[in-house]
Amino acid sequence: MSTDVEPAGVVDDESFFRTLVEHGSDAIISIDADSTILFANRSVERVFGYEPAELVGEPLTVVMPERFQAAHHAAIAEYVETGERTLDWNDVELPGEHKDGHEVQLSITFEEHRYDGKRVFSGIMRDVTDRVERERKLERQNEQLERFAGILSHDLRDPLNTARAQVALAKNADDPTEYLDELERVHDRMGELIEDVLTLTKQGQTVGEPEPVSPRAVAEEAWQTVGSGDATLSVEDVGVVQADRERLRSLFENLLGNAVHHGGDCVTVEVGPLPADDGFYVEDDGPGIPAEDREDVFDYGFTTDDGGTGFGLNIVESIADAHGWEVTVAESEAGGARFEFAGVRLGADDE
Incomplete structure (x- = not known):
């Protein structure tokens, strides 16, 4: 009887993990010490818009906003020469550049390994654009609330106090009508403030x-x-x-x-x-x-x-x-x- 049949549940480890890397939800890009892309998994298409084959052989800067490219080359060169990292390698948040030119917010974990005697660097990249946008929206809302608090505590209080003072003077005046013009001006001012606050409330940072x-x-x-x-x-x-x-x-x-x-x-x-x-x-x-x-x-x-x-x-x-x-x-x-x-x-x- 043959004993070459694999027991149930046993898989080819190399094939299994290759499949995980190739089809995982996170984009993975590997580069050499010169920042030339050696490998890109299928998820790079979802994150960056490129087919994996389009990236292999290209410089990593093709998926990097121009303003970060010089800093990237300097950091890689320093690390290869000294072994000192200039940034944290775990869950670093940086923007990438999509094929169509828009930026993608990424959470990146970097790894280093050797392959065929060469140093290889891999970035495991997760698209966190939606989370970052939610955080920014919340931050804008908080800023807006602080503005409204300032309006209530100062901008509206001052004309309101002025109006009260004019009313008090009018009550004790022989001719109270002389204070009506100032009261009208103060009320107009308050109306302008309220209209602008309503505009900010309705529009804010949304369209x-x-x-x-x-x-x-x-x-x-x-x-x-x-x-x-x-x-x-x-x-x-x-x-x-x-x-x-x-x-x-x-x-x-x-x-x-x-x-x-x-x-x-x-x-x-x-x-x-x-x-x-x-x-x-x-x-x-x-x-x-x-x-x-x-x-x-x-x-x-x-x-x-x-x-x-x-x-x-x-x-x-x-x-x-x-x-x-x-x-x-x-x-x-x-x-x-x-x-x-x-x-x-x-x-x-x-x-």
Whole structure:
């Protein structure tokens, strides 16, 4: 009787573990000391968008954002030469770069082993993008709650105290009507604060389902609300963007209204595309924003106007962030303010 049959439950260990590595849920990439990819399992396609065969023989930097590439090469070179690690090898959170260019948040564990007498380094990578985004959303919500607490404890308390003082003076005055104008001003101020708080509450860092939207059309709609006197709006062919139309309108209303408020009734505001169709700009020929204030203008509560709430540009930044755009402020050619929105990806305007 033959004794060559394997007992039930016994498997080929090498085949079994090769299957685990090849088809596991985590992406695994192995490189040599020169950072050339030697092996990639099937899960790299799910995480990075590449077929494994597309990566083998390529430098590891093909799945790495450019800003980390120099640091990676320096760290590998130092470790190979000295054996000293410049970072923890267990559960390191770093971004990778997908085949289509977007970044993927990863939790990475590194291993070193020898194969055919050569040093081989492997990264076991888990896509944690969803968890990181949830954490960021929670952090933004906490920041928003702190802002609201500040509004309740200070921004609304001050005008409320002023209103109470005016009422007390009116009660003891021969002609209480002289205090009505000040009370009206205080109540208007409180109304502005409440409206801006409601805007932040409704919009915050969230947007609805993006759709193809014409910034030109939305800017012209917003101008109908905030335009004033002899102020002029000039809109170049910007194309279309993927955006929440209502949030984009609020963005333009805040920017255009800000330009009219600070630039006066005769201000000229221009909207146009950035080079290489990477986004759009909004600029004016008003007094501009001093260079020393440009890093602070998007901060909650920052204002150079005694009557301002300091929420407008913070709302603009929040809406841009929610769309994945980057907003910066500079000086226009006319010396006014220029706001640039990058990373927007403009398309042809069919409207």
